[in-house]
Amino acid sequence: MSTSLDDVPPSGSVTIPAQRGRWIEDWRPEDTTFWSGGGATVARRNLIFSIVSEHIGFSIWSLWSVLVLFLGPEYHIDAAGKFLLTTVPTLVGAVLRLPYTFAVARFGGRNWTIFSASVLLVPTVLAAIVLKPGVSYSTLIIVAAVAGVGGGNFASSMTNINAYFPERLKGRALGLNAGGGNIGVAAVQLVGLLVLATAGKGHPRxxxxxxxxxxxxxxxxxxxxxxxxxxxxxxxxxMRDVCRDGYTWIMSVLYIGTFGSFIGFGFAFGQVLQVQFKSDFSTPIKAAYLTFLGPLLGSLVRPVGGAMADRVGGAKVTFWNFVAMAVSAALVLIASLEKSLALFLAGFIALFVFSGVGNGSSYKMIPAIFRAKSKLLIADGADATISDREARRLAGALIGIAGAIGAFGGVLVNLAFRQSFLTYKTGNGAYIAFIAYYAICFALTWYTFLRPSPKKLAGI
Incomplete structure (x- = not known):
C-alpha cells in the first residue's frame, strides 16, 4: 500500500483559485483529476502547517507538567497542589474541544489556526511574568488554567484537515495530524530536560x-x-443526532481509557516519579530524563494501532489492548508495593505504549461502526448514497465528541493521583482504580462488539 498522501498519478494541472482572505470556493478532493492536478499539493501544505500549530498547542497544553518540576520548596506547594496545577489545564482543554470543533466552519480553517496559534502566547507570556518564588498559589492555578487553550487545537485541526482529503486518504492524513500533535507532549518535556540540565531548576522562564x-x-x-x-x-x-446513539457513549468510555490515560499520564508521570521514589529522583532533572520517553513512544505507536485495526479489526485490537493495559497497571501496582523502580518504569512505559495503540484502534472503530450500520440499512432497502453520507456525517460528529470526552480522562487520572497521594501517601489507590477501569473497558468491548450475538455489528 502506498504511503503517499497523493496516490493518484499526475494528469495535468488544474487551477485552484483562492478568493480574498485565502478562501477556496472550488474544492473537489474526490475528483482524481482535481486532486492530482493541484489539490494534493494544497492539502499537503495545509496539513504541514496544521501539524505545526497542533504540535505547539499540545506542548503549551502540557506545559505545566514541566513547570511543576521547577517549583522547589521556595514555592511552598506540596505534591497534591502540583497535581492540581496539571489537572486544571487538562480540564479547560477538554471543555474547549467542542467549541473549537465548530470554529473551523464559522471562521475558516486558516483564520482559526492563526488565532488558535496566536492565543498560545497568552498562557506562555503570563507564566513568564508570574513564575517566581512568592507568587500565590491561586495565581498559578489561574495561569495554568489558561494553558488549556492548547488542548482545543486538536479538535479544530482534525476538523479542518478532515475537509481537505478524499475518503481514501483521510485515515492517513488524520493519523499524521494526530500523531504530530501528540508528540508535542514529549517535545515540551524534552525541552524542560534540556533547560534543567543546562540552566538549572531556577530558570523555568x-x-x-x-x-x-x-x-x-x-x-x-x-x-x-x-x-x-x-x-x-x-x-x-x-452532534445532536449522534448523542442519541448508544455507541457514542460506549466509544467515549473507551476513549477515556486510551487517550485519557495517555494525556493524564503525560501530565502526571514526572510528579509521580518524584513523589513515589524520592530517593531515586531527588532532583527534578533525574525525573525529567524519563518523563518524555513515555509520551514519545505513545505518540509514535498511535499509527500502529490504526494499522493493526485495519488488519484484524478495531474491536479485537482494542479488547486485547485494554487487557494489556490492565496487566501493565497491575505491574505498576506490584512495583509500587515492592518499591521496585525497574518494574515500575517498565509497567508505566507499557501503559504509555498501549494507550497509544488504543488511541489508534479505538478511533478506527468509529467510522467502522457507522459503515456497518449503513450496510444494514442498505440491506433493508435504504438508498446506498444517502446511507453512506449519513454514516460519514455521524462518524465525523462522534470523532469530535469522543475527542472531547476522552480528554476528560486526563482530568480523572490526575485527580486519582492527587487523592491517592493525599489519602495513602502513595499512588496505589490510583493504580487500583486504573486496573478496574481497564477491566470495565475490555469487558464492555467484548460484550458490545465481540461476543457471539445475532445483533452484533459486523466488521468492527
Whole structure:
C-alpha cells in the first residue's frame, strides 16, 4: 500500500483559485483529476502547517507538567497542589474541544489556526511574568488554567484537515495530524530536560523563552501558507443526532481509557516519579530524563494501532489492548508495593505504549461502526448514497465528541493521583482504580462488539 498522501498519478494541472482572505470556493478532493492536478499539493501544505500549530498547542497544553518540576520548596506547594496545577489545564482543554470543533466552519480553517496559534502566547507570556518564588498559589492555578487553550487545537485541526482529503486518504492524513500533535507532549518535556540540565531548576522562564518565538512562527506560517475552505461546514444537527446513539457513549468510555490515560499520564508521570521514589529522583532533572520517553513512544505507536485495526479489526485490537493495559497497571501496582523502580518504569512505559495503540484502534472503530450500520440499512432497502453520507456525517460528529470526552480522562487520572497521594501517601489507590477501569473497558468491548450475538455489528 502506498504511503503517499497523493496516490493518484499526475494528469495535468488544474487551477485552484483562492478568493480574498485565502478562501477556496472550488474544492473537489474526490475528483482524481482535481486532486492530482493541484489539490494534493494544497492539502499537503495545509496539513504541514496544521501539524505545526497542533504540535505547539499540545506542548503549551502540557506545559505545566514541566513547570511543576521547577517549583522547589521556595514555592511552598506540596505534591497534591502540583497535581492540581496539571489537572486544571487538562480540564479547560477538554471543555474547549467542542467549541473549537465548530470554529473551523464559522471562521475558516486558516483564520482559526492563526488565532488558535496566536492565543498560545497568552498562557506562555503570563507564566513568564508570574513564575517566581512568592507568587500565590491561586495565581498559578489561574495561569495554568489558561494553558488549556492548547488542548482545543486538536479538535479544530482534525476538523479542518478532515475537509481537505478524499475518503481514501483521510485515515492517513488524520493519523499524521494526530500523531504530530501528540508528540508535542514529549517535545515540551524534552525541552524542560534540556533547560534543567543546562540552566538549572531556577530558570523555568528559559522554557517559555524557547516557545514564544515558536508560537509566533506557527501563527506566521499559518497566515502565509494555509487556506480556508468554503465547503468546510459543520452539521450541528449531527452532534445532536449522534448523542442519541448508544455507541457514542460506549466509544467515549473507551476513549477515556486510551487517550485519557495517555494525556493524564503525560501530565502526571514526572510528579509521580518524584513523589513515589524520592530517593531515586531527588532532583527534578533525574525525573525529567524519563518523563518524555513515555509520551514519545505513545505518540509514535498511535499509527500502529490504526494499522493493526485495519488488519484484524478495531474491536479485537482494542479488547486485547485494554487487557494489556490492565496487566501493565497491575505491574505498576506490584512495583509500587515492592518499591521496585525497574518494574515500575517498565509497567508505566507499557501503559504509555498501549494507550497509544488504543488511541489508534479505538478511533478506527468509529467510522467502522457507522459503515456497518449503513450496510444494514442498505440491506433493508435504504438508498446506498444517502446511507453512506449519513454514516460519514455521524462518524465525523462522534470523532469530535469522543475527542472531547476522552480528554476528560486526563482530568480523572490526575485527580486519582492527587487523592491517592493525599489519602495513602502513595499512588496505589490510583493504580487500583486504573486496573478496574481497564477491566470495565475490555469487558464492555467484548460484550458490545465481540461476543457471539445475532445483533452484533459486523466488521468492527
Amino acid at each position: 528559559v522554557v517559555l523563552a524557547i516557545y514564544i518565538p515558536l508560537i509566533v512562527l506557527a501563527a506566521l506560517g499559518s497566515y502565509l501558507f494555509m487556506d480556508n475552505l468554503t465547503s468546510a461546514r459543520n452539521d450541528k444537527r449531527a
